[in-house]
Amino acid sequence: MNSWAQPPMRVASDALELFCEQALVASGAGKDTAAAATRAMMHASRLGVDSHGVRLLAHYVKAIEGGRVNGKAKPRFIREFGATAVLDADNAHGALATYTAMERAAELARLFGTGSVAIRNSSHFGAAGAYALQAAEQGLIGLSVCNSDAIVRLHGGATKFHGTNPIAFAVPVQNEKPWLLDLATSAIPFNRVILYRSLGIKLPAEVASDAGGSDTEDPTAAQMLAPLGGDYGYKGAGLAGMVEILSSVITGMGLSFELTSMVEGEMTQPRHLGSYVAAISPEAFIERDAFDSAMKRYRNALRASPVRDGAKVMAPGDREWAEAETRARKGIPIDPETVQAFAGLSTKFGLQPPSQKTGI
Amino acid sequence: MNSWAQPPMRVASDALELFCEQALVASGAGKDTAAAATRAMMHASRLGVDSHGVRLLAHYVKAIEGGRVNGKAKPRFIREFGATAVLDADNAHGALATYTAMERAAELARLFGTGSVAIRNSSHFGAAGAYALQAAEQGLIGLSVCNSDAIVRLHGGATKFHGTNPIAFAVPVQNEKPWLLDLATSAIPFNRVILYRSLGIKLPAEVASDAGGSDTEDPTAAQMLAPLGGDYGYKGAGLAGMVEILSSVITGMGLSFELTSMVEGEMTQPRHLGSYVAAISPEAFIERDAFDSAMKRYRNALRASPVRDGAKVMAPGDREWAEAETRARKGIPIDPETVQAFAGLSTKFGLQPPSQKTGI
Numbered sequence: 237m238n239s240w241a242q243p244p245m246r247v248a249s250d251a252l253e254l255f256c257e258q259a260l261v262a263s264g265a266g267k268d269t270a271a272a273a274t275r276a277m278m279h280a281s282r283l284g285v286d287s288h289g290v291r292l293l294a295h296y297v298k299a300i301e302g303g304r305v306n307g308k309a310k311p312r313f314i315r316e317f318g319a320t321a322v323l324d325a326d327n328a329h330g331a332l333a334t335y336t337a338m339e340r341a342a343e344l345a346r347l348f349g350t351g352s353v354a355i356r357n358s359s360h361f362g363a364a365g366a367y368a369l370q371a372a373e374q375g376l377i378g379l380s381v382c383n384s385d386a387i388v389r390l391h392g393g394a395t396k397f398h399g400t401n402p403i404a405f406a407v408p409v410q411n412e413k414p415w416l417l418d419l420a421t422s423a424i425p426f427n428r429v430i431l432y433r434s435l436g437i438k439l440p441a442e443v444a445s446d447a448g449g450s451d452t453e454d455p456t457a458a459q460m461l462a463p464l465g466g467d468y469g470y471k472g473a474g475l476a477g478m479v480e481i482l483s484s485v486i487t488g489m490g491l492s493f494e495l496t497s498m499v500e501g502e503m504t505q506p507r508h509l510g511s512y513v514a515a516i517s518p519e520a521f522i523e524r525d526a527f528d529s530a531m532k533r534y535r536n537a538l539r540a541s542p543v544r545d546g547a548k549v550m551a552p553g554d555r556e557w558a559e560a561e562t563r564a565r566k567g568i569p570i571d572p573e574t575v576q577a578f579a580g581l582s583t584k585f586g587l588q589p590p591s592q593k594t595g596i
Numbered sequence: 597m598n599s600w601a602q603p604p605m606r607v608a609s610d611a612l613e614l615f616c617e618q619a620l621v622a623s624g625a626g627k628d629t630a631a632a633a634t635r636a637m638m639h640a641s642r643l644g645v646d647s648h649g650v651r652l653l654a655h656y657v658k659a660i661e662g663g664r665v666n667g668k669a670k671p672r673f674i675r676e677f678g679a680t681a682v683l684d685a686d687n688a689h690g691a692l693a694t695y696t697a698m699e700r701a702a703e704l705a706r707l708f709g710t711g712s713v714a715i716r717n718s719s720h721f722g723a724a725g726a727y728a729l730q731a732a733e734q735g736l737i738g739l740s741v742c743n744s745d746a747i748v749r750l751h752g753g754a755t756k757f758h759g760t761n762p763i764a765f766a767v768p769v770q771n772e773k774p775w776l777l778d779l780a781t782s783a784i785p786f787n788r789v790i791l792y793r794s795l796g797i798k799l800p801a802e803v804a805s806d807a808g809g810s811d812t813e814d815p816t817a818a819q820m821l822a823p824l825g826g827d828y829g830y831k832g833a834g835l836a837g838m839v840e841i842l843s844s845v846i847t848g849m850g851l852s853f854e855l856t857s858m859v860e861g862e863m864t865q866p867r868h869l870g871s872y873v874a875a876i877s878p879e880a881f882i883e884r885d886a887f888d889s890a891m892k893r894y895r896n897a898l899r900a901s902p903v904r905d906g907a908k909v910m911a912p913g914d915r916e917w918a919e920a921e922t923r924a925r926k927g928i929p930i931d932p933e934t935v936q937a938f939a940g941l942s943t944k945f946g947l948q949p950p951s952q953k954t955g956i
Contacts, residue, residue, distance in 0.1 A: 315880075315881070317708070317709045317880040318679060318707060318708030318709040318710075318880065319678060319679040319708040319709050319710050320708070320709030320710055320880040320881065322881055322882075347678060348677075348678030348679040348680070348708055349677045349678040349679050349680030349712065350678075350679050350680055350710055350712050350874075352709065352710050352876070352880075354881045354882075377841070377846075389904075390898065390901050390909050391907075391909070392903050392904055392907030392908050392909045392910075393901050393902065393903060393904065393907075393909050394901075394902040394903055394904045394907075395901055395902045397897075397898070397901050403835075405834075405838045407841050407845075415837070415841070417834040417835075417837065417838060419831045419834055419835075423828060424828070440827060445904075448904075449902070449903075449904045450904060450905070464824070464825055464828065464831055465783075465824055465825060465826075466825075466826045467800060468783060468784070468824065470910075470912075471779045471824055474765075474777040474779055474912045475763075475777075475779075475835075477775070477777065477894075477898070477911075477912060478765045478777060480894065481737070481767050481775070481891070481894070484890070484894070485767075485878075485887065485890040485891050485894055486737075486876075486878050486881040486882055486887060486890075487881065487882065488882050488886050488890060491890075491893070491894055491897065493897070514710075516712070516846075517680075518845075518846050520675075520677040520678065520680040520712075521675070521680065521682055521714040521846040521847065522682075522714075522846050522847065522848050526848050527845065527846060530844070530845040530846075530848060530851075531841070531845050533851070534837075534840065534841070534844070534845055534851055537757075537851065537853070538750065538757070538837070541750050541753050541754075541755060541757050542753065542754040542755045542809070543752050543753060543754055543809075544749075544752055544753065544754045544805075544808075544809045544810060545810070547752030547753075547754075548752050549750050549751070549752045549753050550752075550830070551837075552830075552834045552837060
């Protein structure tokens with residue numbers, strides 16, 4: 237969700253992409269790290285997921301400069317067994333780690349029908365959907381999950397226990413944009429709380445809690461999020477647990493509540509995040525034509541499903557693909573804080589900041 | 597959730613198990629079908645999931661007698677590729693199909709790190725958790741999903757689109773009961789609606805809709821369910837979609853809204869359900885000791901997490917394991933309608949119905 241006080245600056249995606257790569261290289265990142273981090277940010281910025289978009293550039297620059305993220309990391313596979321592998325990411329940027337892992341998962345899926353890669357010693361990877369999409373773009377079904385520092389209480393809980401622990405799942409649709417699900421297992425994103433603070437409006441009921449775990453609609457009092465599901469929040473917490481087990485337990489990395497904060501504290505120490513990706517080859521299970529036609533039949537039926545008054549039905553990803561189309565035309569909006577951060581990076585590194593898109 | 601007007605009859609699980617197997621064999625089922633269907637019903641009845649327990653016996657007998665379910669089915673693997681397989685269930689009882697599929701998925705997981713089996717031409721399989729648990733009992737992580745006849749609207753939708761499309765995920769915990777998640781991707785189960793009808797009480801807000809898709813709290817007006825997530829119901833609908841794609845699209849079986857009703861209509865035609873199971877070997881990713889200790893650390897922390905006023909925090913499955921312990925002691929409660937159905941089956945097949953457990 238965006239809420240701009242005034243029309244934001246809009247920049248062309250290629251200019252934005254170039255600036256991100258240059259700034260990352262200037263901060264000490266190798267070309268592969270700069271390319272992967274930029275690709276992940278641009279995925280989010282193109283699709284309208286601004287919380288995980290180029291807003292993160294300044295943060296990533298700091299993390300690389302401080303040493304938290306190893307800008308020259310050489311991720312390597314330390315374990316291979318059948319249709320699985322384990323990647324030690326060497327404290328790489330999470331995007332380099334996860335794109336590398338999904339590439340291997342996709343190869344394994346072509347060889348074995350499915351491929352699964354657990355990742356150790358990674359860092360923030362941005363939008364989970366970027367890596368699920370990577371598989372779908374190769375004609376495979378992709379799954380990507382990651383835990384993160386704790387901000388979500390348990391159902392009935394009074395303390396931060398899980399991260400927003402996203403689940404992303406992408407499925408190819410022949411000659412069309414993939415079906416793309418990318419959801420946090422929390423009721424809302426914490427960015428919503430921050431946005432509502434700045435707008436001075438109340439939160440919906442039962443989505444956030446104060447420091448004692450009690451529900452609050454006051455965004456300034458909100459300290460943690462509820463799990464997805466409201467009165468049935470044990471479901472959201474259970475799904476977060478599934479992500480936690482795949483990301484942390486089978487990788488040997490920290491549980492959400494053991495991880496250091498993404499945004500607070502020194503940027504000098506690696507966070508040792510774990511995550512997990514998998515790819516499935518539809519053709520292991522069914523002829524390609526039958527898969528393609530069933531997937532179209534499903535998504536078409538979904539899009540055509542009758543709606544409630546004033547409502548809209550969309551397939552997962554449809555909102556994002558529509559926004560991507562708009563942004564390709566009008567440019568990508570950059571919030572004022574990020575414009576300022578870009579100016580700072582430009583001065584520091586002697587770079588040309590991306591300018592307002594012309595000729596819209 | 598149970599709500600008994602008076603203390604129900606309670607029977608010992610071994611007597612109940614014997615009766616189910618005998619009734620199924622008498623209805624024309626082979627020994628393997630009777631054993632599998634009974635095992636799945638007993639899983640649910642032991643753990644307190646009565647909607648999927650022995651209440652279903654009379655329904656299964658009818659389905660076998662009518663020919664909808666092939667009581668003498670011989671499921672066979674029609675496709676094998678690397679770490680995957682496809683099982684044609686020959687219109688078997690869903691329990692025979694799914695236990696057979698998970699057994700293969702487990703073998704594949706031991707050989708390849710993960711194993712995935714898609715199932716064609718199956719039928720109602722009861723509680724999804726039964727098959728995830730089957731993997732966990734072998735030291736593996738288990739996943740099981742299935743679509744079902746449509747009863748859940750889309751987010752913003754006005755018509756039945758998805759089934760309750762459950763996701764079950766079970767993880768072994770050394771020397772203890774597994775972590776066991778088994779959730780419907782609907783806001784509530786339709787059984788809740790039926791229960792509230794009989795109790796004459798209002799439904800919670802925003803969990804069910806009338807025939808036009810509008811929210812209703814009147815259980816007699818409720819015709820369909822909302823997806824999990826309330827205002828964020830696109831998340832529940834998206835998760836249901838993930839299940840739909842794995843169960844229907846890659847198996848070539850019907851989409852939820854194309855399936856015939858489980859309970860209405862003739863019991864003569866196979867329903868051609870699809871479903872999907874997967875197993876993951878933790879040891880493909882990490883040493884067993886490290887996995888076991890991390891899993892315990894996670895579940896212990898979860899159970900010990902501070903609670904909100906009057907609330908309780910439980911790990912997935914904890915409620916069920918506690919109920920199973922009570923039922924092992926006191927016997928399994930049988931609702932009056934099922935007691936009557938058992939009496940009918942006893943007369944018809946000349947069987948001894950299970951009697952009230954003594955010596956509690």
